[in-house]
Amino acid sequence: MSDERPPTRYTEYHPRWYRPRVSTWWWLARWPYLKFILREISSVFVAWFVVVLLLQIRALSRGPEAYAAFERWLQNPLIVLLNLITLFFVVFHATTWFNLAPSAMAIRFGGKRVPDLLIVGTNYAAWAAISLVVAWFLVRS
Amino acid sequence: MAETISLEVLRYSPERDAEPSFQTYDVPLRKDWVVLDALNYIKDKVDGSLTFRWSCRMGICGSCGMMVNGEPKLTCATFLSNYANENKPVRVQPLRYFPVIRDLVVEVTDFMTKLQSVKPWLIREKEKPVSDGEYLQTPDQLDRYKQFSMCINCLLCYAACPVYGLDPVFIGPAAIALAQRYNMDSRDEGAHERMDVLAQHEGIWGCTFVGECTKVCPKHVDPAGAIQQYKLTATIERFKTFLMPWAAR
Amino acid sequence: MDISYHDVLLVGGGGAGLRAAIAVAETNPNLSVAVVSKVYPMRSHTVSAEGGAAGVIKSGDTLDDHAYDTISGGDWLCDQDAVEIFVKEAPEELLRLEHWGCPWSRDPDGHIAVRAFGGMKKMRTWFAADKTGFHLLHTLFQTTLKYKAVTRYDEWFVTKLLVDEGRVQGVVALQLMSGRIQAITAKSVILCTGGCGRVFPFTTNASIKTGDGMALAFQAGAPLKDMEFVQYHPTGLPFTGILITEAARSEGGYLINKDGYRYLQDYNLGTPTDKPVLRNMELGPRDRLSQAFVKEVEKGRTTDTPYGPVVHLDLRHLGEKIINSRLPFVRELCLKYENIDPIKELIPVRPVIHYMMGGVSTDNNGATPLTGLYAAGEVACVSINGANRLGSNSLPELLVFGARAGKAAALAGMEQKPPSERVAAQALDEKRRLEEQFLGKTGGRERIATIRSEMHQAMESGAGIYRNQTSLQKAADKLRELRERFRDIRIDDHSLTFNTELVAALELSFMLEVGSTIVESALYRTESRGAHQRTDFAGRDDRNFLAHTLIFCNPDGSARLEQAPVVITRWPPGERVYGVKSEVKEVAAR
């Protein structure tokens, strides 16, 4: 079949339809939608984390005083609060990401689809392990 | 259980109304009644002009999809008694995001055109004559696409997908899942042809993995999964043609 | 008035219609094919078939075996030449469907898997899990999407066949979305409108199965054949008509009346045992079980529900484990569509109408005696089903004869001249009739639903599982009265947009017509054969009734009945081992 085939022909005549408009606030209408938008918003906090990280690196490269100032800045209650929220969002990101993994990637083994729970479980286990490794490097002083 | 239950049904007649409005009906509440039975009761006994689609009443023809209390549902598989204790009328509306023709009937030719655009049929480079028997396919191979072949085209997933609502050019969950149903079929050789349609912004890239399509699907098709998996395939293909331009078609 | 022109026009987008459309397109790609359907094609009733489709493919099975099973199952009322064509072409058609992508269930080595089925002595039923009809219909529908020649008229309701100079020239149809009424003309018209289960109150059939095509053909002058043969299934859910498979009984379910008594023991069906025994009690043949139900109603031992009398299927003693592992689909259907949990509750069941053996009389190419008119699928009677259809023969039938009718119409279509002028005038008349009788009609006192339910009543009590002269005559009179009252129906809905009330009214008029032909044919056949059981004429009477019943519509609207010979080739009529053997196989299937 060729590509330029016309779509199925329909009669042109039709009555007036009612076309509801989607509200700008559609994502407030249902909890799953709100959850979705929150999940997407988590990316902003991911970006914020990068900002903090870059500030840390800059402070490190500028010497101990600069770094001490950076550490004080981190103790600013507003920043702490912001980071608390950020933590909530990045954890939210991580859990939604792992929970959706089986759907996004149908892994097959020996002809059968690997059960969702196993994939999710593996992800969480890896998350724990990686977190420990990172912490081990950082906490050792 | 109360004797009756109220239904708040959206009414719209293009000839009469500028805007839709709700009409409330009281119907008997029976344990084995689904929302569709209530609508039929109204049509038969109270108001013959109430308009909706239905046919099989066993969840397979896909024609009775509506919004029940804001959720896309097959009305032949949604019991009234589930709503009996909420002390407010059950709200029945036409499927969201589609133009309304009348009352609970929505316009779906848009989907029909999209379905056709993804070439949901088996594409072979060379047909084998029927006299040579079947194309072999093991149960495992069948299993790879079976889930995606269960779609009854009820369009609940479209009514759940905000991306479709915001941007109706989006090909949408069911059509992409059906394309994927053929792509994953061991007998099919048309994946490249379909890629042209699917690997576009209106195709898979428009989807932001809201995931509601999968949650409302009454047949467990998992269109969200189909789309994500296809994104991966399309990406791999893209890198292949980038790294090995000579291997491109 | 608008008129559109096509070469071949299909009324109906179910399995038969779509298969025929492809056949036309493949026979001659230059022809323009129109598929007119009152619902989107993939909503057609073929979608709900579960069990499977019979076709000889495995070694050890032969075409003759399939033919014999079909013929004996049909109580020797099948045309044997048609059956031979059918069994030969069924496997080819099923394979073709495989080549189009149908997800047939497979053996581990990748070959098609088959299962056993009621009335079939060998395993030859192809299946796609428990959703065979669904997969078959969607495969066909999606395949038609690739043919340029096919124009679809989705959600157009055909109200009349246009006949001029003794030839069918097209149809008048109503577009639901816009209310537009127009003529769609064609050189040949193929009716694929499915059955008429909705003439009866309790049926597995979807709401769209209202016998439209049968009535259309009948009114246009084509005869209907063997209309008295209507198939019952003994265990359907009363309200929804959802089918509960035999498997529920073969796993050990009991049928009990309102006293909790396993009543089948009173009807020569053996003695109750705890474990299921083949050919005993609940595993007796379908017709005997249905008949026993009627007797129980007469004795007043059934339970009354808002939907009429029922008996109960008791699975509770099987326990959760067996039910979940062996009968998951039964449980799912009960839970999802009836709000009943068979683990804890009794399932109300009763015999329900399942299938129409009779239909528009056709030859082996789907051609009716009326030039230019063809029919295929459940609407047609070729006939391969005789007095009783075997499970899983209907799906292959609609493929085989859909394809044949499509091909024949495509070849015939090339030779004929375009429709005459008078056709347009006729179409205009029909448009006026619809406007006057329905859309513009005010006043009127009869509710559609009332007439419909009185019709149901009349059909069930007059032409149900058992019939006799008195009951049938009463039904006939009632139907006559209802047709009179139908003229005075009240229409609430005068809108042009998606007027489903108009559709319901038209469907009701078709059903009243078809109902009458069923009753008249049943009156005419004074014997008992297959699904047609007369209490006043028990027993088969081959001397007078080894023949098809044809019913014609006289110009004044009355009916005329005739007999037509049954084609016997190689299998002379024999004793039908009724039910016993078939049930044995069926049990083995699950």
Place this chain on the structure above:
Amino acid sequence: MAKQSNEPVLWALFSAGGVMAAFVIPVHLFLLGLAFPLGWIPAPSYEHLLALVRLPITRLYLFVLCFLALFHWAHRFRYTLYDGLQIKHLNELIFVCCYGGAIFGTVLAGYLLWNFR
């Protein structure tokens, strides 16, 4: 052949960033943003950190983390703006701001880490 869109590349970066962000950012953030400043866990000394970051492998890791996380943000945020605010008509502007931002951040990270003494 369809026009070769960039979407697969952007999506691949988004996904890789998503994986990276999911696995490592929570622990980083917990330690850096909460546990250390609030003294729940003794913060590492300046010297320890300096030594750690001086390792080329650490710097590579940090660079990849910033790069992917930023592209993850850019892609997701772009679509959030499309859908959440229905401002698809500003398509080009959003596109430039999001990915431009990510590129800027990545270059900045590269500059800082490359010149780290």
